[in-house]
Amino acid sequence: MAGMNATQRRMCLLTDGFLDVFTAKTAVGLLRYCPTEIVAVLDKPNAGKKLEEIVATGAGVPIVDSIAAATRLHANQLVLGAAFPGGQVPAPWRQHIREALAAGMDIVNGLHQRLNEDAELAAAAKAAGKRIWDVRNPPALTKVGTCKARTTKGKRILTIGTDCNLGKRVMALELTREMKQRGLNAEFVPTGQTGVMTVGRGVALDAVVSDFVSGAIEEQVLAVGDADYILVEGQGALVHPGFSAVTLGLMHGSLPDEMILCHAPARKTMRSSSTPVISMGEMITLSEAILRPLHHSKVVGVALNCHGMNDDDAAKARDEAHAVTGLPVVDAFKTGVGPLVDVISRR
Amino acid sequence: MAGMNATQRRMCLLTDGFLDVFTAKTAVGLLRYCPTEIVAVLDKPNAGKKLEEIVATGAGVPIVDSIAAATRLHANQLVLGAAFPGGQVPAPWRQHIREALAAGMDIVNGLHQRLNEDAELAAAAKAAGKRIWDVRNPPALTKVGTCKARTTKGKRILTIGTDCNLGKRVMALELTREMKQRGLNAEFVPTGQTGVMTVGRGVALDAVVSDFVSGAIEEQVLAVGDADYILVEGQGALVHPGFSAVTLGLMHGSLPDEMILCHAPARKTMRSSSTPVISMGEMITLSEAILRPLHHSKVVGVALNCHGMNDDDAAKARDEAHAVTGLPVVDAFKTGVGPLVDVISRR
Numbered sequence: 113m114a115g116m117n118a119t120q121r122r123m124c125l126l127t128d129g130f131l132d133v134f135t136a137k138t139a140v141g142l143l144r145y146c147p148t149e150i151v152a153v154l155d156k157p158n159a160g161k162k163l164e165e166i167v168a169t170g171a172g173v174p175i176v177d178s179i180a181a182a183t184r185l186h187a188n189q190l191v192l193g194a195a196f197p198g199g200q201v202p203a204p205w206r207q208h209i210r211e212a213l214a215a216g217m218d219i220v221n222g223l224h225q226r227l228n229e230d231a232e233l234a235a236a237a238k239a240a241g242k243r244i245w246d247v248r249n250p251p252a253l254t255k256v257g258t259c260k261a262r263t264t265k266g267k268r269i270l271t272i273g274t275d276c277n278l279g280k281r282v283m284a285l286e287l288t289r290e291m292k293q294r295g296l297n298a299e300f301v302p303t304g305q306t307g308v309m310t311v312g313r314g315v316a317l318d319a320v321v322s323d324f325v326s327g328a329i330e331e332q333v334l335a336v337g338d339a340d341y342i343l344v345e346g347q348g349a350l351v352h353p354g355f356s357a358v359t360l361g362l363m364h365g366s367l368p369d370e371m372i373l374c375h376a377p378a379r380k381t382m383r384s385s386s387t388p389v390i391s392m393g394e395m396i397t398l399s400e401a402i403l404r405p406l407h408h409s410k411v412v413g414v415a416l417n418c419h420g421m422n423d424d425d426a427a428k429a430r431d432e433a434h435a436v437t438g439l440p441v442v443d444a445f446k447t448g449v450g451p452l453v454d455v456i457s458r459r
Numbered sequence: 460m461a462g463m464n465a466t467q468r469r470m471c472l473l474t475d476g477f478l479d480v481f482t483a484k485t486a487v488g489l490l491r492y493c494p495t496e497i498v499a500v501l502d503k504p505n506a507g508k509k510l511e512e513i514v515a516t517g518a519g520v521p522i523v524d525s526i527a528a529a530t531r532l533h534a535n536q537l538v539l540g541a542a543f544p545g546g547q548v549p550a551p552w553r554q555h556i557r558e559a560l561a562a563g564m565d566i567v568n569g570l571h572q573r574l575n576e577d578a579e580l581a582a583a584a585k586a587a588g589k590r591i592w593d594v595r596n597p598p599a600l601t602k603v604g605t606c607k608a609r610t611t612k613g614k615r616i617l618t619i620g621t622d623c624n625l626g627k628r629v630m631a632l633e634l635t636r637e638m639k640q641r642g643l644n645a646e647f648v649p650t651g652q653t654g655v656m657t658v659g660r661g662v663a664l665d666a667v668v669s670d671f672v673s674g675a676i677e678e679q680v681l682a683v684g685d686a687d688y689i690l691v692e693g694q695g696a697l698v699h700p701g702f703s704a705v706t707l708g709l710m711h712g713s714l715p716d717e718m719i720l721c722h723a724p725a726r727k728t729m730r731s732s733s734t735p736v737i738s739m740g741e742m743i744t745l746s747e748a749i750l751r752p753l754h755h756s757k758v759v760g761v762a763l764n765c766h767g768m769n770d771d772d773a774a775k776a777r778d779e780a781h782a783v784t785g786l787p788v789v790d791a792f793k794t795g796v797g798p799l800v801d802v803i804s805r806r
Contacts, residue, residue, distance in 0.1 A: 254571060256701035256702070256731065257700045257701040258700055258701065258731070258732065259700045259732065259733075259734060317669065318668070318669055318670040319668055319669075319670070320668065320669055321571075321665070321666055321667065321668055321669070322664065322665055322666075322667055322668070322669040322672045322704045322705045322708060323571070323665040323666070323701070323702065323704075323705060325669045325704040326700060326701055326702075326703065326704060327701065350707075350749070351711070351749065351752040351753060352711075353604045353605055353606045353673060353711055353712075353753055354603035354604040354605065354670070354673055354674065355603070355670060355673075356673065356707050356708065356711045357669045357670075357672040357673060357704040357705065357707050357708030357711075358669045358670060358704065359707075360697075360703050360704050360706075360707040361669060361703065361704030364698070364699075364700055364703045364704075365700075384603065384605070385605065385606070386606075387606060387752065387753060388752075390752045394752070398748060398749060401745060401748065402697070402698065402745060402749065405698040405734065405735075405737045405741070406698060406700055406734055
């Protein structure tokens with residue numbers, strides 16, 4: 113699906129007043145995975161400071177205090193880079209958005225709130241001849257899944273997890289990056305708003321009507337079907353009380369040949385839930401079983417998220433995960449993802 | 460959800476050109492479960508023929524060839540009674556809809572296509588002072604599932620299937636009817652447009668954004684949580700390439716205590732798919748396994764759909780199903796559902 117042209121993006125990330133690793137998760141994700149396309153971060157309280165000292169990424173990208181300053185750096189997109197409490201765009205941000213439009217920038221919005229339905233901002237965009245892209249507002253998709261993902265030339269790899277919010281997007285992006293560095297022909301398929309904003313195309317599946325989730329991802333996978341390796345961003349968890357519908361539609365629509373299981377050893381209950389996280393072994397068994405009637409798929413590796421654990425405990429967790437699953441185990445931030453790329457790209 | 464007043468309905472079911480038990484599933488369902496509220500079926504190719512000889516139900520309801528004829532029978536609602544692949548209203552039907560509005564009928568639409576967003580038809584409704592009810596146009600639901608269905612006073616029973624379109628709604632309705640006839644306190648929870656149209660309330664889950672499917676059904680189940688038996692209409696199939704997202708969201712949102720497995724022995728591949736139907740045993744194992752992390756649930760009975768089979772073959776199929784599963788087996792149209800009610804209501 114058309115987003116905005118990714119090849120010519122010169123993004124200014126708007127985080128004004130919300131620049132930290134949790135609230136500005138979108139900005140941090142973009143800084144990490146498309147740094148060369150970002151010309152500035154707009155955050156008045158931190159203007160002039162070093163980005164990497166605040167969010168541990170983004171070295172070299174200046175923090176500016178105004179749209180005027182971003183314009184001098186030739187920004188052509190203003191990307192809303194934080195999710196604030198309440199979900200409504202704060203008043204100072206509305207001013208930045210109006211100024212950005214007037215200065216000739218397009219707006220990229222990953223919030224639930226649709227800026228195209230905001231009469232004032234929509235009018236400002238129209239007057240400026242600029243576009244607002246509401247990333248979470250997918251077009252009316254009406255394609256039903258039909259197992260056509262099986263026809264891709266390349267191998268399909270999906271990241272799955274024992275819970276939501278534990279690194280499935282990051283892992284798919286890290287695998288893609290490592291494969292490209294090895295000269296392999298790999299493509300990332302985003303399925304959530306941050307992933308979509310990272311590559312400038314795709315569909316946020318959680319906003320798609322349930323009948324068409326598998327059809328929507330099938331279409332996205334086929335669009336990059338000629339790549340040798342197709343890395344699909346996972347969503348939710350197969351037994352999450354709230355989000356399992358998205359997860360299964362994604363699994364049956366993308367029909368992965370291989371899966372990477374993401375797991376956070378320190379997490380006891382699933383997010384937004386008092387339900388215990390199931391074991392890696394159970395999740396592997398269930399995931400392979402629910403795919404088997406449509407496609408033979410194997411979990412071939414494990415990625416741990418050891419956030420908050422010390423190095424010793426994290427190393428111990430990796431050893432345990434390997435002992436339990438018999439699979440190669442990585443930690444994106446401590447070991448790199450090389451061992452998983454070895455497995456995925458073996459002949 | 461508010462629908463239209465069911466007590467004064469005089470429905471004309473529009474099936475024109477699509478009158479068979481599969482495509483006109485909505486019409487057939489209404490003929491079976493609210494026959495006294497239907498005054499005509501509009502189907503030109505079959506006008507004047509006997510309805511029961513074509514779809515095995517609806518004896519006494521005339522098949523007419525025009526809105527004019529339906530008007531003479533005092534129809535006050537035109538109900539779109541067939542579901543086409545893709546969900547777009549065929550051109551000849553638009554003419555019927557315009558004539559019905561002009562003749563003073565409301566329109567009831569269970570297709571994905573929203574007639575209220577069709578400029579021409581919306582204008583025609585406005586001009587006539589009549590209403591279009593887009594049954595599949597749910598309010599903006601934003602509730603995420605949280606396993607609260609577990610708190611109902613009564614037992615939750617869900618119909619599941621080895622495929623879509625093989626009798627899950629019918630079975631839930633038949634069980635509800637039989638229970639009520641036995642004086643039991645049972646409530647039916649519709650989850651599809653036909654079920655919603657049948658009882659005049661509820662949510663068509665396949666039209667709900669995927670993040671909120673389990674939350675939507677959780678709310679519907681809790682709304683009848685005081686009934687002793689809560690019979691939830693199943694949707695899709697857990698391994699259907701197109702519809703599994705709806706199925707799993709429904710399972711995790713309703714958290715059934717017991718499930719009834721619906722199966723069509725003569726069907727080799729799943730609907731709209733070349734994928735083989737899996738065995739009853741596999742589906743029972745998968746369904747119980749995918750629920751287990753959230754709720755202990757058992758398949759307690761089997762309902763066969765022996766459409767197109769002769770009585771001997773159907774009896775043989777029942778014997779085989781019992782031998783394979785060890786569960787009571789019924790056929791709604793050949794044996795009645797008594798044995799399943801016995802199992803569900805045992806103390």
